[in-house]
Amino acid sequence: MPSWSDIPLELAGLVLRLLPTYADRARFAGVCPQWRSAARQLPVPPPLPLLALPDGTFYSLPCTQPFRFPGCGFAGFNSACSSYLVFPQDDICFLVNPFSRATVTLPALSSVRLCPPNADLKNVPVEPSTSTWLHIKDKNLCSRKLLLCSPNLVGALINHGVTGQILVCQPGGPSWSVRAYDKCKVFEDMAFHGGKLCAVSHEEDLFVVSISQDTTTGSPEVSRIGLAIKGDGNPEYLLWTEDTRIDKKLYLVESHGALLMVRRMIVSRLILDVFVAERNEFQVFEADFNRSQWVNVMTLGDDQVLFLDRRCSQAVPVSQYGMPGDRIFFLDDDDELNFTNFFYKDDNASISVYDMTNQEVSSPLPTVCWDRDRMRLATWLLPWKN
Numbered sequence: 001m002p003s004w005s006d007i008p009l010e011l012a013g014l015v016l017r018l019l020p021t022y023a024d025r026a027r028f029a030g031v032c033p034q035w036r037s038a039a040r041q042l043p044v045p046p047p048l049p050l051l052a053l054p055d056g057t058f059y060s061l062p063c064t065q066p067f068r069f070p071g072c073g074f075a076g077f078n079s080a081c082s083s084y085l086v087f088p089q090d091d092i093c094f095l096v097n098p099f100s101r102a103t104v105t106l107p108a109l110s111s112v113r114l115c116p117p118n119a120d121l122k123n124v125p126v127e128p129s130t131s132t133w134l135h136i137k138d139k140n141l142c143s144r145k146l147l148l149c150s151p152n153l154v155g156a157l158i159n160h161g162v163t164g165q166i167l168v169c170q171p172g173g174p175s176w177s178v179r180a181y182d183k184c185k186v187f188e189d190m191a192f193h194g195g196k197l198c199a200v201s202h203e204e205d206l207f208v209v210s211i212s213q214d215t216t217t218g219s220p221e222v223s224r225i226g227l228a229i230k231g232d233g234n235p236e237y238l239l240w241t242e243d244t245r246i247d248k249k250l251y252l253v254e255s256h257g258a259l260l261m262v263r264r265m266i267v268s269r270l271i272l273d274v275f276v277a278e279r280n281e282f283q284v285f286e287a288d289f290n291r292s293q294w295v296n297v298m299t300l301g302d303d304q305v306l307f308l309d310r311r312c313s314q315a316v317p318v319s320q321y322g323m324p325g326d327r328i329f330f331l332d333d334d335d336e337l338n339f340t341n342f343f344y345k346d347d348n349a350s351i352s353v354y355d356m357t358n359q360e361v362s363s364p365l366p367t368v369c370w371d372r373d374r375m376r377l378a379t380w381l382l383p384w385k386n
Helices: 009-017 022-029 033-041
Strands: 051-054 058-060 079-081 084-089 092-096 105-107 112-115 142-151 153-160 163-169 176-179 187-193 197-199 205-211 221-231 244-255 257-269 274-289 293-297 302-307 314-317 326-331 347-355 369-371 379-381
Touching: 009 022, 009 033, 022 033, 022 058, 079 142, 079 379, 084 142, 084 221, 092 142, 112 163, 112 221, 142 187, 153 187, 163 187, 163 197, 176 221, 187 244, 197 244, 221 274, 244 302, 244 314, 257 302, 274 347
Parallel strands: 112 176, 302 326
Antiparallel strands: 051 058, 051 379, 079 084, 084 092, 092 105, 142 153, 153 163, 163 176, 187 197, 197 205, 205 221, 244 257, 257 274, 274 293, 302 314, 326 347, 347 369
């Protein structure tokens, strides 16, 4: 009888294309060296993202059994960046890829190049609402989101309170770069689209960040942050009543070459003097750069599923796995900087899915949940990104 290792390469590819989970593909590659080589060489659709919990537990969707990477627990991360987990260490942070064990070190936030290099507070216009990097650089800063845009570019959204600034650096480089005089904004999310960083504010203004190179060092630097789309700063859907309030979260994600903004509305009802979250509603918009406006999108397409998280979002094709598309997977509470005044009904968080077709929210994995306070930093991890 022929050996399983003699399976034709094209047949191995057909098998791999039907495996939606990272865990199953890892088991396939572990059968023998020939299958491992096939798993690396064959062009197959990406597997579904992993759910990563900060205690080092992972779920390979759509499986409900947790697992841990061998050799290292990978506990203690505070964010995710594509296929990397982000670990803080004093003033710096480093990225660890649990799949390849590759490591990337990022500069300390105390090491920042200013543009212009001679910037000082004397040149900042005196306005009550003005807050620039020069005002917040010595404050208690935190990294809201990191984007590994390319092997030579990392973008960071750094927050002080609710406002933030956008910084860039080269992986392993000595310093970050920031525009010193740009006002801090209430940025909600950031994405890399069309070779540029894009960021959306709470008012749904879309900003495009142009990146240039330092003429002396060749390191990336922010050359301009321009307004591409003016949003509605006071939309009617956020009106509150005496017993109902609506809070929103915004996400940026690229799908089929288009930049999408997803507006998530959390509807809360007053119960015993506190607002308790009861349901989630979603609206999706596409950035029309030619007309400088957001265009309402009624469907993502039968092949597309969005995995949303303020730390790591991704659109994934799913039709080859026999899964329904036109859906949005999201986490109950995906933001440690959640400056809201509502509460949740229980102490556990979980995964939910919103169906764009019937506008209903369901639980795809009802047995998968985690402690909302202890593991607030749950996020998606992308096994196919480098």
